[in-house]
Amino acid sequence: MALKYAKRMDNIRASEIRELLKLTQKPGIISFGGGFPAPELFPVDEMIEISKYVIENHGSKALQYGPTEGYEPLRTAIAKRMEKMQAHVEGKDILVTSGSQQGLDFTAKLFINPGDTIILEKPSYLGAINAFKAYEPNFVDIELEDDGMNMDELEEALRTTENVKFIYIIPDFQNPSGKTWSLEKRKKLVELGNKYDVAIVEDNPYGELRFEGELLPSIKHFDTEGRVIYLGTFSKILCPGFRLGWIAASPEVLNKYVLMKQGADLQSSTISQIEVATYLEKYNIEDHIEKIKETYKRRRDLMINVMKEEFPKEIKYTIPEGGLFTWVTLPEYMNSRDLAVKALEKNVAYVPGGSFYANGGHENDMRLNYSAMEDDKIVEGMKRLAEVIKAEMK
Amino acid sequence: MALKYAKRMDNIRASEIRELLKLTQKPGIISFGGGFPAPELFPVDEMIEISKYVIENHGSKALQYGPTEGYEPLRTAIAKRMEKMQAHVEGKDILVTSGSQQGLDFTAKLFINPGDTIILEKPSYLGAINAFKAYEPNFVDIELEDDGMNMDELEEALRTTENVKFIYIIPDFQNPSGKTWSLEKRKKLVELGNKYDVAIVEDNPYGELRFEGELLPSIKHFDTEGRVIYLGTFSKILCPGFRLGWIAASPEVLNKYVLMKQGADLQSSTISQIEVATYLEKYNIEDHIEKIKETYKRRRDLMINVMKEEFPKEIKYTIPEGGLFTWVTLPEYMNSRDLAVKALEKNVAYVPGGSFYANGGHENDMRLNYSAMEDDKIVEGMKRLAEVIKAEMK
CATH class of the missing domain: 3.90.1150.10 (Aspartate Aminotransferase, domain 1)
Incomplete structure (x- = not known):
């Protein structure tokens, strides 16, 4: 064989x-x-209460199929929480995913034809690189300085490279480097995205886990044209075992992600979504x-x-x-x-x-x-x- | 923009x-x-008990990351249950997926270059067709008779079509037609797969829900060369809200699916997997x-x-x-x-x-x-x- x-x-x-x-x-x-x-x-104690509560109160609905986009109250709660990162979105702008890893896979699937270019940090997250590779891109990696990419190098790459589909960055306490983008470079990144008309993918699993210094606005905050795609996750602020994350994007782009989700796994777990929404409602995640x-x-x-x-x-x-x-x-x-x-x-x-x-x-x-x-x-x-x-x- | x-x-x-x-x-x-x-x-009542039991007994482990392949006791239980369909596999041959829909997406991702051919039933499952389309295949659809594909037409297609990567079928009470493949055609299908060296994808969500007549062996039962990929799901025999399904395949093929799972969403929900495994252990699913x-x-x-x-x-x-x-x-x-x-x-x-x-x-x-x-x-x-x-x- x-x-x-x-x-x-x-x-x-x-x-x-x-x-x-x-x-x-x-x-x-x-x-x-x-x-x-x-x-x-x-x-754990809260989750014992919640898992009991959810199935007692939602019954068979918690075990049935639900909408591809996600459980409505969870989408609304996610959108509201994104205010903390100064990203202004509504529930309708959110697709619930199976961890933010699924957002990475979908993003390459959405944009990349073999040979298209992804610009990313040097170094960047291994799990993203591996997910992207399945769609056969070229990578242009840009030196990551202590306060974000070398912006001259980034602009040069945007100016001289054909078929750049998106710029992928992790702005806060980056995986693997631990580095954080400055306010100035965040602004500049969106300006360059606008100038060269490419999407910006902001992967932000760690932003809320800042121990010192000031919480900086997300890249999405500076988005004026709906080109920033924000990937979030409950894995680091709650727990990873539910495999729940989300994509926040403009209506046109989100609609494409929703179609992709239908083909990929129909929807994320109904019961887990209700459980996390209930946690957010009943307890103080802050x-x-x-x-x-x-x-x-x-x-x-x-x-x-x-x-x-x-x-x-x-x-x-x-x-x-x-x-x-x-x-x-x-x-x-x-x-x-x-x-x-x-x-x-x-x-x-x-x-x-x-x-x-x-x-x-x-x-x-x-x-x-x-x-x-x-x-x-x-x-x-x-x-x-x-x-x-x-x-x-x- | x-x-x-x-x-x-x-x-x-x-x-x-x-x-x-x-x-x-x-x-x-x-x-x-x-x-x-x-x-x-x-x-529902059993699930109230189980959700309480799992988190009380597994604690934080139920909320943490787990192996990509799936929760070991669940993989073993799935393999054991497949005996019912006369498919002889072990836990190590199982990858736990987010519903069998994910198995469909992964299968096209694994095999299909743009322009490659998928042979499938006429008609076939809409959700499979849509998942496959994302990988830009050609479809050759073969007349579905009351007892399975028209086998002459199938062999002719295999003989005359280049780059056929797999044959996709739903052998029992097919979605949408409700038709079931005969024993004879099941055997013949595997013979043709062997002869023309193509993979066979057996999507079997309904096989156990037979109200009358005899339970027929799965296509996987006749697999002599490890070319049959079996997609299963808990959605129809338990409930769909957990989004848990599985792929059973030979070691070489399964290993590729596992790599794909890493890139797509790392793993399926830890807690849901433990819950379903616990259900299978404590209750009689039959x-x-x-x-x-x-x-x-x-x-x-x-x-x-x-x-x-x-x-x-x-x-x-x-x-x-x-x-x-x-x-x-x-x-x-x-x-x-x-x-x-x-x-x-x-x-x-x-x-x-x-x-x-x-x-x-x-x-x-x-x-x-x-x-x-x-x-x-x-x-x-x-x-x-x-x-x-x-x-x-x-």
Whole structure:
């Protein structure tokens, strides 16, 4: 038997993160890989109440098919919550998706013919790069500075590249780099989008998890022409197990996403949507987010402190103002994939940075997650990692 | 602003069914449209117990990310249940999906380059046709006889068509026609798949809902070379609100689906998977399926009886041995889309048959669903429909 697959399958590889997650199931591993939120913060008691309440009160309706666009009260609640990011949308502008990962897949499916170009940050989110690859794009990756893309380089790319369909960015505490776009560059990005008539895809899973500094307006806030597509998710502010996220877009664009959702899986889980809507109605998610921020800030500090004290001075890292990740740049003579094997021998895991470069070529970065490990493990794991790195220094 | 979408979007239209569902939300409508299972049969009381039990016993693990392939005990339980369809697979051969609709989308994504051919039944499931269209295939549709495809026509198509990637069929109580493949044609189908080295996609949401006659082995049962891809779902035997289905395939093929799942939405809902696995463990789903069958058989009989008594003799219809649908063929001078408007004026809805033909050209069929309406409404609605039809007879 020799089944013939589609050409796109040549581009699809296993996500290094998901593969790594399998390893990190090993007992005793201290994992800075993955991007898991802290499970001890999930509102388990509230969810016991809610899951009982929803099925008792909604009965068979909670178990039946529902509209493709999503559960109406959830769409309205999402739109209202987006005010926090200074994005002004209504329930009708929201499509509920199966996590924001589905928004990434749909976006490439919506825009990309083989050979079209996606502009994205360098580095960018591995899961987005992998989802996009299935639609056979070219990637133009733009240097990510401490306050966002190098805007001259971005404009040059827009000016000189044909068939650029969208610019993909994560504005707040980016995955993997932990970096945040400045107010000025946010404005400028939308101006460039308007000037060159390309869509802007704002992936914003972490924006609300800011521990310090001021909450900045989303890119969507600056959108004057309906070209910014906002991807959101409950995975990091509530829990990922429901697989619920959303797309906010202008009516014309949203309508296309809805058609795509019909073909892809009809709709997201009816019961999960009602449960999350009920949580938002009955509990104060802002209080819950405060608790998450407090814990993540403490863990970030623990991680950064070990790096300050134990890492050789040549090694650079981000001090993120929020989110789940820091990003470490090793000397160029080190290879972070090789180092990962040595770290695993000491029961410490992280994700090598190479996979976050859409066009490859960088092998001396590491992404470190601080949200998923308990405080003492962070300290212990980072000390071990420091030892592994020190042993490789020239 | 003039955003440029991918070429595939030219092929994607709103599903007539989903659009119709919006109309059928109107109070007072008797709807034979949609393919909704009877909500009064959903195990609501059991689900109240289970949702409480799962979160109390699994706690934060039920709300966290899980493996892409699916929740291990659910995969094992699904594989075991497939014995009923005489398909011999193990948990490792199962990928949990967001409904079987996701299996359809993934299958076209896995196999289809623009211009490749999909062979399918004539008529076939509208939701499959729409999902496939996003990948720009050619369709070769093969006459569906009372016992399956016309096998001579199928072999001729396989012999003369280039780049046939898969044959898509619904073997039991097909949506829309209500027809069932004979044992002989099932065997022959796999022989032809082997001979011409193409994949066979068996979409089997209704197989277990057989009211009369003998349960036939699935197509997967005859698979000797790992070329049959089986799509299953909990939507019709339990409830659709969880959006849980599965793909059973050989290791090589399944591995590709798993990569696709990573990019599409990472995984299906952790908590829903644990809930369904718990239901299968704590309750007897076979008893539950018996109840469904009893109700659907009664409703089928009610529907068929009105047709026998009230429909003009020229009108043909299927008497399905199971499942959710019957299929009515009107005289060729009638147009079932026009008729649908007249039926809606009498508050009766159905899905016109035209959309179930991948290559179009048939406008005198109707798909009637008998699972979702209560008994008295079926009788009343069918009488009204008979009046509408009689008024159009020449």
